[in-house]
Amino acid sequence: MQKIIEIKDGKVRHPDYRFNAPINLEILAGEQVAIVGPNGGGKSMLIDVITGKHALLITTPLYDFSPSTKTHAYENIKYISFRDSYGDSDGTYYSRGNRETYYYQQRWNQHDTEDMPLVGDILEEARRHAMNEHLAPSDETIQRIYKTFKLDLLLDKPLILLSSGELRKFTLTKTLLTGPRVLILDNPFIGLDAATRDQLKELLTQLSEINEVLILLVLSKTDDIPEFITHVIEVEGRNIHPKVTRSTYLEHQQKIEETQLTEDKRNAILSYPYSDKSLAKSNSEIDSILDFRKVSICYGERTILKELDWKVNLGECWALSGENGAGKSTLLSLVCADNPQSYACDIRLFGKKRGTGESIWDIKRHIGYVSPEMHRAYLKDLPAIDIVASGLHDSVGLYQRPKPEQRSTCEFWMDIFGIGHLKDKTFLKISSGEQRLVLLARAFVKDPDLLILDEPLHGLDLANRALVKEIIQTFSKRQNKTLVMVTHYKEELPPCFNHEIFLKRNK
Numbered sequence: 152m153q154k155i156i157e158i159k160d161g162k163v164r165h166p167d168y169r170f171n172a173p174i175n176l177e178i179l180a181g182e183q184v185a186i187v188g189p190n191g192g193g194k195s196m197l198i199d200v201i202t203g204k205h206a207l208l209i210t211t212p213l214y215d216f217s218p219s220t221k222t223h224a225y226e227n228i229k230y231i232s233f234r235d236s237y238g239d240s241d242g243t244y245y246s247r248g249n250r251e252t253y254y255y256q257q258r259w260n261q262h263d264t265e266d267m268p269l270v271g272d273i274l275e276e277a278r279r280h281a282m283n284e285h286l287a288p289s290d291e292t293i294q295r296i297y298k299t300f301k302l303d304l305l306l307d308k309p310l311i312l313l314s315s316g317e318l319r320k321f322t323l324t325k326t327l328l329t330g331p332r333v334l335i336l337d338n339p340f341i342g343l344d345a346a347t348r349d350q351l352k353e354l355l356t357q358l359s360e361i362n363e364v365l366i367l368l369v370l371s372k373t374d375d376i377p378e379f380i381t382h383v384i385e386v387e388g389r390n391i392h393p394k395v396t397r398s399t400y401l402e403h404q405q406k407i408e409e410t411q412l413t414e415d416k417r418n419a420i421l422s423y424p425y426s427d428k429s430l431a432k433s434n435s436e437i438d439s440i441l442d443f444r445k446v447s448i449c450y451g452e453r454t455i456l457k458e459l460d461w462k463v464n465l466g467e468c469w470a471l472s473g474e475n476g477a478g479k480s481t482l483l484s485l486v487c488a489d490n491p492q493s494y495a496c497d498i499r500l501f502g503k504k505r506g507t508g509e510s511i512w513d514i515k516r517h518i519g520y521v522s523p524e525m526h527r528a529y530l531k532d533l534p535a536i537d538i539v540a541s542g543l544h545d546s547v548g549l550y551q552r553p554k555p556e557q558r559s560t561c562e563f564w565m566d567i568f569g570i571g572h573l574k575d576k577t578f579l580k581i582s583s584g585e586q587r588l589v590l591l592a593r594a595f596v597k598d599p600d601l602l603i604l605d606e607p608l609h610g611l612d613l614a615n616r617a618l619v620k621e622i623i624q625t626f627s628k629r630q631n632k633t634l635v636m637v638t639h640y641k642e643e644l645p646p647c648f649n650h651e652i653f654l655k656r657n658k
Contacts, residue, residue: 153180155333155365156201157213164206167580168196170389176201177394181381183359183366184394187373188386189612190584194369197386198335201367202228216332218363226286229331231322232583233339270313270321271306277328288330292361296327299357312453317476319343319351323358334358337369338583341609342523344475344639352377371584371612373404411618412625416567420625423563423598428516430465430501430600430631439464440601440633441486442499448481448492454657455481461652468627468634468647473654479637480524482654483605486635488514501600515545519599521590523606526583535581535589536561536574542593564592567622569615584610591619595626602626604636608643620645 154177161174170193178184188194199205201212203224216227281287288296297303300320305313313321319339326334339355340348356379359366370376376383376397383400385392430437441463448456455478463469473479484490485498488511498504500514519542531538539561540553553561565571568588573581578589587610594602604623608616624645627634636648 153215153217154178154213155180155215157215158200158207159210159213161200161207161210161212163196163200164208168199168205170196170391172390174200174207174391176384176391178365178367180365183368183379183381185368185370185376185380185383185397186386187370187376187383187400189388190371190588190610190615191582192387192612193389193391194386195337195582196389197384197391198230198337198367198369202230202335219330219332221286221330221332226329227332228335229326229329229333230335230337231326231339232337233319233341267309267311269306270302270308270310273310274302274306274321274324274328277325281329286329288327288363292330292363293328295361296324296358300324300354312450313476319347320354323354327358327364330363332363333365333367335367335369338371338610339368340372340375342475342606342639344473347475348639352379355379371610372616373613376401410621411614412621417621417625419563420567420622421628423629425630426598429598430517437465437502439499440467440501441635443485444497444499446485446496446498448478448485448490448496456654457657463633463635463650466631466633467650468645469636469650469652470644470648471635471637471652471654472639472641474656477654477656479654480522480605483520483522483603483635483637486601486603487518487520512545516597517600518603519594519597519601520603521587521594521605521607522603523609526587526590526609529578529586529590532577532579534575535570535578535585536565538578538589539565539592539596542596561592561596564595565589567595568592569618584612584615587611588615588619591622595622598629600631600633602632602634604634606637606639608638608640616643623647 156176156178158174158176163169174197186194186197196205200207203212214224214227216222219227221227278287278293287293300323302320302324305317305321310321339351343351355366355377358364359379368377368380380397382394383397384394385400439462441461443459443461446456446459447454471479471482481490485493485496486500501517529538536558540557543553543557562571562574565574568591570585570588570592573585573589578586581589591607594604607623608619611619620643623634623636624647626632627645627647634647636644638644
């Protein structure tokens, strides 16, 4: 049997990235593999070994990429991370200006949309480049990919107007045009609505039937392993468990206890002192936190939001859901004062009409916020506690050193989220799931009156999803706290969310 990837007694050269035991791994032709495990368990480290990013002592990974005629790992192994909604893993797709703002700058600027190359042009350029480098697959395979992904419906669209699901197709196609023998997809289902998740699973199933492609899925949500996966490798605590069949793994998968938050931590959240600026201690007569009146947002000729009326009263918990591309992120950008079009709309926040003299910082000081886009933008390799502290000042990066009492607050919330031990580790040296927990602590650190959680459980394992869900539920019981949460999984909503707004995509 052909061994596409084989590692014998592999020991990573750099001691910071070593596993507890030498790596012994075989992935055979015909297998489709999921790599699963808890946040910080070592999944990404194993991928880095497979791709050759982390060099091994004495030995090296052995590859047999036949029938591919390419010999090098970088030519045959392609890795795509879906940590965020737009761009690739390093956010470089046609970004303009600094990376913290390019996503919204492009979407609200009509001229950017008009100047953006079309999907068909980008893919054709990628195909020509692959042909020049002798990397492209056969014309027959390319035609099958285009037909499978129904790309004829996307070719005339600017990239920036694609929904999250359409972007998955585009990114996969662009990568497949390089003719990979091994395709590694890191959390490809995050950020997708239920219908689009099912469609992507179907697309990957069809792709797995193309014999030249071995698919490796890296999954944090291990209760949703697609049926086309044949084998599972679990990685936890820097231990790589033996490869087993999908059915065997699911049969023996450990059940996660529903209660992850201790009683002491639950009481600590409920009794945490309110700040003097908190609405819980304010004498103002604020009834509504958000009040949208006939709000419409357009990007070029496309209408994202059309005459939206939405009122959120003090202390309410709202679930925000809808189809991919329906405008959920746009709506939240209006709330957080990150979208310039908000000043042309009739929007009232905390009882004040937008554009009546308040600064962006007056708005943000009452809001805690976390989102996939924020995760993408946070590329600061600062100690994790400094990332949390930046939430006190609503900055990307830390430009004011926290006072001792502020540092104590940061440590409190890091302990609540179970990441106190990471406070001195730098952000880019911890796993993606651990990064998400750090950003969640950042959102809670100033005890916000309005907490906006855009896909807060993105990339978290089962135990951490349960923990964060309990923290959100407990926080909602504090006085005068208002919450808005976006998720594509209804089971992720804590019980406190008893109001719902569903957005439909304008055709």
